[in-house]
Amino acid sequence: MKTEKAIFACGCFWGVQHQMERAAGVIRTTVGYTGGHKENPTYPEVKAHTTGHAEAVLVEYDAAQTTYTDLCKLFFEIHDPAQTDGQGPDIGPQYRSEIFYLDEEQKRQAEKVIQILKDKGYEVHTRLTPATTFWPAEEYHQHYYDKTGGEPYCHIRVKKF
Template sequence: MFTLNRKKMEMVAPDAALPGRPTQIPTAERHFLSDLPIKAEVPAGYAEAMFGMGCFWGVERVFWQLPGVWLTVVGYAGGFTPNPTYEEVCTGQTGHNEVVRVIYDPARISYEDLLRVFWENHDPTQGMRQGNDLGTQYRSGIYVYDDAQRDAAEASRQTYSNRLRDAGFGPVTTEILDAPTFFFAEDYHQQYLAKNPAGYCGIGGTGVTCPIGTGVAS
């Protein structure tokens, strides 16, 4: 068991990743809560963000509750296997992270507010795990769509790293990368905790606040 867990917590080499498939796996057609198309385009004037911070069931719920967030979708990103299934991601042999794609209205909620919610709702010092969830699919990650997002993400990481250090936590392990290809997760994962309110949610914050954004999205 220890050897298996350790293997899942090490990033797979690209040439050792599972082959995947050339076509998308089936997913939901519409958002369970808003009834918007799951694969909706970003409306004019809106923006998108992508985060990995543990089990994507709980992460998606954190973001769909925020005023100004228009659509949330869960999926896989940051690895090497095209169009992976959940079972494949769980082996640790795809390299993918469980992520949430967020489409939001910048006039109502800023990217800095999203970053504050990101930092305060998980422990970004745990490496390839989040709580009892072990594996590369649970790593902390911010996946940026432009230079402005990258600058904001890197500045927030430094600010929060200092706060965590002062509170006695270890180094932040969050990766900040250009947004990779997003692969939609299966139908049953979309808005899972709205469909299953008593379902497992393995994310939790450190209790350390992050002093960025307006504070309206708490």
């Protein structure tokens, strides 16, 4: 099995994780913080907008069962990439739409998916940013909806591809 990684941010990480961990080929997901300037940020710090981090999900997947492009398509189907500072009722820079690419090939694939969406008439403000350190979030955030039995309120999948 060839395990690869991807990092996506598109609103509250609870809903993103809930959707991503159910995708074919996904082995493991971890919610956390990335894209900021402070080491080991905490949820209260990120929520207070003092660290610059986004709430994000690290996705580990079997490259023989799914592709980075497929995960990018899912990413765009579970949020509104036209929103610039949040998703649904969750507003703030920590909820921004951003793909943190791990290499130039991931960047190229994400750019292709964005172009497909634009060609279909979708507005896309998603940032593409080189990945930096991914800091796992506190344990109580991991697999939140699995623990609580709830369902995501703002990450409803809408087919776009």
